Amino acid sequence: MSGDMKGQTWNQHVVKKENKTLVLQTIKEKAPISRASIAQVTGLNKGTVSSLVSELIDEDFIHESGTGESSGGRRPVMLLLNEKAGFTISVDLGVNKILGVMTDISGNRIMEKEINVDDNSVYNVSDDLFSLIDHLKEQAPSSRYGIIGIGVAVPGVVTTEGEILLAPNLGWKKVQLKDMLYERYKLPIIVENEANAGAYGEFIYGAGQNSKELIYISASIGIGVGLILDGKLYKGLRGFSGEFGHMTIEKDGLACRCGNRGCWELYASENALLEASEQHGLKNHSITDLVTKAEMRDTNALKVFEQIGDYLGVGITNIIHIFNPEQVIIGGSLAEGIPLLLPSIKKRIKQNAIGFNLDDVHLNEANLNKYSVVLGITAFNIENFFRSTVKEVSNGV
Amino acid sequence: MSGDMKGQTWNQHVVKKENKTLVLQTIKEKAPISRASIAQVTGLNKGTVSSLVSELIDEDFIHESGTGESSGGRRPVMLLLNEKAGFTISVDLGVNKILGVMTDISGNRIMEKEINVDDNSVYNVSDDLFSLIDHLKEQAPSSRYGIIGIGVAVPGVVTTEGEILLAPNLGWKKVQLKDMLYERYKLPIIVENEANAGAYGEFIYGAGQNSKELIYISASIGIGVGLILDGKLYKGLRGFSGEFGHMTIEKDGLACRCGNRGCWELYASENALLEASEQHGLKNHSITDLVTKAEMRDTNALKVFEQIGDYLGVGITNIIHIFNPEQVIIGGSLAEGIPLLLPSIKKRIKQNAIGFNLDDVHLNEANLNKYSVVLGITAFNIENFFRSTVKEVSNGV
DNA sequence: TAATCTTTGTTTATTCAGTAGACAAACTTT
DNA sequence: AAAGTTTGTCTACTGAATAAACAAAGATTA
The missing domain is CATH 3.30.420.40 (ATPase, nucleotide binding domain)
Incomplete structure (x- = not known):
């Protein structure tokens, strides 16, 4: 009926829709919260909030949950998201x-x-x-x-x-x-x-809740990267962005099955870790095994983590230069070894990243673990x- | 008075503002255009368009410019942006x-x-x-x-x-x-x-007018990159995104004054071109000189362009993997040598880039020249x- | 305890922008 | 000339937000 091709048209229906969403969003984020507070936080009129809230209640999206503490006057009725x-x-x-x-x-x-x-x-x-x-x-x-x-x-x-x-x-x-x-x-x-x-999981529920510019590195068998840019998931033209695993960090380096050479994931993934450990005489070890060995100060295991961490650092430095992110989060199966990898990652980044970009960024481990x-x-x-x-x-x- | 911190509040003033902008935008893009066509294109009511247009005329943003061709009825009054x-x-x-x-x-x-x-x-x-x-x-x-x-x-x-x-x-x-x-x-x-x-120049007025995902490579003394993502300039947390010049493409490669090693711009910028030409016995040549020589089939000059193009290709492959862009545009002073660089750039990309991402992308020269x-x-x-x-x-x- | 002040939430009258549809003007087609 | 079309304006109407009054329920103070 309206809102064609480009630049949606605005009418009062859209206004109501947006304001209703805004009220709901506010309740989701700040629950429990009263109608009066919603009006104050959003800038909407008290009457408007009242009417939108009553619609949301009718629709079972939210419900009242008793009264809150008075701040010198009538006690507020608190609203909660109807989670169920x-x-x-x-x-x-x-x-x-x-x-x-x-x-x-x-x-x-x-x-x-x-x-x-x-x-x-x-x-x-x-x-x-x-x-x-x-x-x-x-x-x-x-x-x-x-x-x-x-x-x-x-x-x-x-x-x-x-x-x-x-x-x-x-x-x-x-x-x-x-x-x-x-x-x-x-x-x-x-x-x-x-x-x-x-990336989105950590952004909404995890370590990245307060970052609008965050890069999530999923380091498992290979490396994939999820990009939260300007508070939104960035997917590229058709959804294929974030193929950082196949970013060249060694021109004409190792051949990758993708057809490229010197791909990051050949040097810094779980696979790379296992291969490196074999080269150091640690055959048929899982990541967990290697972590255990390294924690017991096994020199070879420690060397392996240092090497992989260093390579991770090279790619992360690139990421920091490219995006000027607020946060870089490392997840995936390799995250198990984070405490062991972090020193050499950080060393590489501190040495190599440009100061301005480095100052802005926080490097963290995914904190939802297997639920990211x-x-x-x-x-x-x-x-x-x-x-x-x-x-x-x-x-x- | 309203529209606080997060999630702007919507009211009729905002609606009018947005619709007025929409009408103006439509005129900018499709001028000369009649009121009736604007209504059809935007989905707004004819009356709404009429009233917004008359405000825009009062404000001197647009003006009428005689009548257009009839399509079987009353002839339309065409509207133009008041450029001056x-x-x-x-x-x-x-x-x-x-x-x-x-x-x-x-x-x-x-x-x-x-x-x-x-x-x-x-x-x-x-x-x-x-x-x-x-x-x-x-x-x-x-x-x-x-x-x-x-x-x-x-x-x-x-x-x-x-x-x-x-x-x-x-x-x-x-x-x-x-x-x-x-x-x-x-x-x-x-x-x-x-x-x-x-990047923005090419996006609005140049080669990238129809691409929402475009990467502009400014290859001059160094390399900088401008990112148009989802139809907007992407700047990162504080504005330092796009430091692709300092993306490592050779781990522990040449030392860069930025503190990093193996930075792309050490291998693929105007500076890199001039250094490479010296190594091939072409001292004190400007880019223009080298282009001339290469066009006259000077083997050394040709080799230099091939080498630099190859390195450019490595970085562009990374860009294609990272962003899944619709278009990559090369500008800057190095663009002068594009016809000579393109073959080796394209060869590298075709060999190394992942098919899905490669299929989506168009590689172009900046077409505003020194005005980008x-x-x-x-x-x-x-x-x-x-x-x-x-x-x-x-x-x- | 009573009077007064505060805060919360609802109700009412008003404003304003968009819409639908009628209408007039200007043109084309038959 | 008559009928149909397209353009653009005008009018009556709708619906959403707002301001302000008001009611409810509490806190504060004398």
Whole structure:
């Protein structure tokens, strides 16, 4: 009816929609909060807030929760997000295991299930994935909005349309996972790259909550990077940004299966760590083994971590130069070794990064641990839900 | 009075402001255009468009320009941007010369002046800069809004507040150029990094007009990069993004004066080109000399361009992997040699870049030539003007 | 304890921008 | 000349925000 191609048109419906979202957002962030405080924080008129709040209550998005402390006058009625108004199902589809969680619309984990996978064929994995989702879905408490969305993170190249073009470590090519899931569940579906999801998870619920410019490094078998720029996930033209694993840090260095040479992930990933440890006489060790050895002051293990940390530092220095970020967060399976890697990472960065950019940046470990990725998916699910639902309900009823 | 900290509040004033801007934008882009067409394109009601248009005419932003062709009914009255409602002064402050242009608010160049500089001290340059601006300012035609803004691009690190922290090739540190200019002219001032300005210039007026994701490489003495992401200039936390010149492409490679090692600009800038040519026995040649020689099939000169192009390709491959851009534009003084560099750049990229990302990207030469940077500044000036003025006038009168 | 002051939240009258639709003007087609 | 189209303006209406009055419920003070 309106809002064509470019530059949406503004009318009072849009105004109401935006203000309602603003009120809801304020409650989400500052709950418990009174109507009066919302008016003060947002700058909206008290009457406007009252009327929007009563709509939100009717729609079960929020509810009152008794009175708060008086500050010298009538005691305020506090408002809370109605966390149990709906639930999400979010899955981290890894190479060796699949982690699925159910959360409420506030992002609290209600239930989770993890299964191991050895056969990575599309057929087998999708079977496992479906039964995992079915299992979570069956046990969802009843609620006004039910399951509000299902999302899956995959270690691969995903288009903005949710098609998996390539997932090398799964051996997948051109898999229409989003369509498959929609076909089966008829619910809003999200399929997203694993590094992007991890970045968003840490941004919304984790170490990056107060940074608008943050770079999340997912260092596992390979390296993927998720970019939060200007407070939004940056995906590039078709969704393929963040292929930092294939950034050349040694011109004409080692040949990568991607066709490039000297790729960062050949020197600084979990794979690189394991290879380096073999070269130092530590064969068939897992990361956990190596961490244990290094903690017991094994010289070879220590050397390996120092070497990998140094290479990580080279790439991170590049990241700092390129983005002038506020925060760089390291996640993925390699994060297990962070305490051992950090000294040499920091040494390299301090030596090599330009002062101005270095001064601005904080280097941190992901603090949601194995949940970074699933919770990113959860955040996508919830955002999607509020964006589409808050408005339609208010117009529709 | 409203619209506090986060999440602006929406009311009818905002609606009008946005719709008015939308109408103006539509006229800028599609002029000459009738009221009826604007209504159709924007989705706004015919009456709304009529009333907004009549305000814009009162404010001299646009004017009617006779009737257009009938399409089977009453002939439309065509609307045009009133290009001469105001003028900008935009300056590209280079190491060897200063280029200043005056443009109208449509970005047409009205006048220009270029001067050479040999003493780069702040004192001397600011003197030259002031007299250059004075000269342009004096000759500005009289107009409703006069000089709407003054902007300067500098080859250095500029904060979001317009302070020049460091301009190594000028030998400047901590120069409050924005304040100095405001003190003198009491007009809206912009001070911006040269690569950022170049990127914006090509984005608005040049080769990148239809790309929302574009990377501009300013290859001169060093390398700077301007990032247009999601249709906006990306500046990072404090404005220091795009320091691609100091991206490591050879770990522990050549030492750079920035403190890092193996920086891209040591291998792929104008400086690198000149050094490489000396190593090939071509001493004291300018780029122009080398281009001439190479065009006459001088083997050494050809080799030099091939080598530098190859290194450029390495960095551009990284850029393609990192951003999944729609377009990469090469500008700066090195662009003079583009026809000679392109073959080896393209060869490297085709060999090394990941297919998905490679398929999306177009590699182009800047097409505004020496005006990329000044016109970027012009675009900033104009945007600033419309953002602040369109609205205040309509509320204020 | 009573009177007064504060804060919270609702209600009412008002303002203002966009919309739909009628209408007039100007043109084309039959 | 009559009928149909397109453009642009005008009028009545709608709906959302606002300011201000008001009611409710508490704190403070004498």
